[in-house]
Amino acid sequence: MSHRILFVCTGNTCRSPMAAALLKSKQLPDLEVKSAGVFAAEGSDASLHVKTVLKEKGIETKHRSSMLKKEDIDWATHIFAMTAGHKQLIIERFPEAKEKTFTLKEFVFGKQGDVSDPFGGSVETYRKTRDELEKLIDHLVRKLGGNQ
Numbered sequence: 001m002s003h004r005i006l007f008v009c010t011g012n013t014c015r016s017p018m019a020a021a022l023l024k025s026k027q028l029p030d031l032e033v034k035s036a037g038v039f040a041a042e043g044s045d046a047s048l049h050v051k052t053v054l055k056e057k058g059i060e061t062k063h064r065s066s067m068l069k070k071e072d073i074d075w076a077t078h079i080f081a082m083t084a085g086h087k088q089l090i091i092e093r094f095p096e097a098k099e100k101t102f103t104l105k106e107f108v109f110g111k112q113g114d115v116s117d118p119f120g121g122s123v124e125t126y127r128k129t130r131d132e133l134e135k136l137i138d139h140l141v142r143k144l145g146g147n148q
């Protein structure tokens, strides 16, 4: 079964692009990945520190931010929000997304928790977010694989 994964954060320049790049880098068959933000500008690049910490892992990022749209919701088989606040907003705006929207942590670990915002932090802050997301994505891949 193929999966279309949508990661959602606030500005779509830090957490969700990083999660999407980490998952894409696995180059899994039958898996498409996108990201969007609940309060995002259109067309911004990923933050400089995101590019730096992904490059440290050999991942080049080409990114243009975008606001979460109805077409993204319809496209996705799974929507992974970075925080419970994002999840709530998504479901408020798009009630039809309820059954397929989770926080990334609740889907992966079965318990609530947020991936906090590195926005404005040092490169070390971004590295911590990358490492946190990398673990989550590794578990996610295992979990989705089991569901295929």
Ligand SMILES: N[C@@H](Cc1ccc(OP(=O)(O)O)cc1)C(=O)O
Pocket: 009, 010, 011, 012, 013, 014, 015, 016, 037, 039, 040, 041, 117, 118, 119
């Ligand atoms: N969009 C907000 C800032 C913002 C940007 C990125 C951000 O991080 P993330 O992309 O991880 O949600 C959070 C907030 C602004 O223009 O000030």
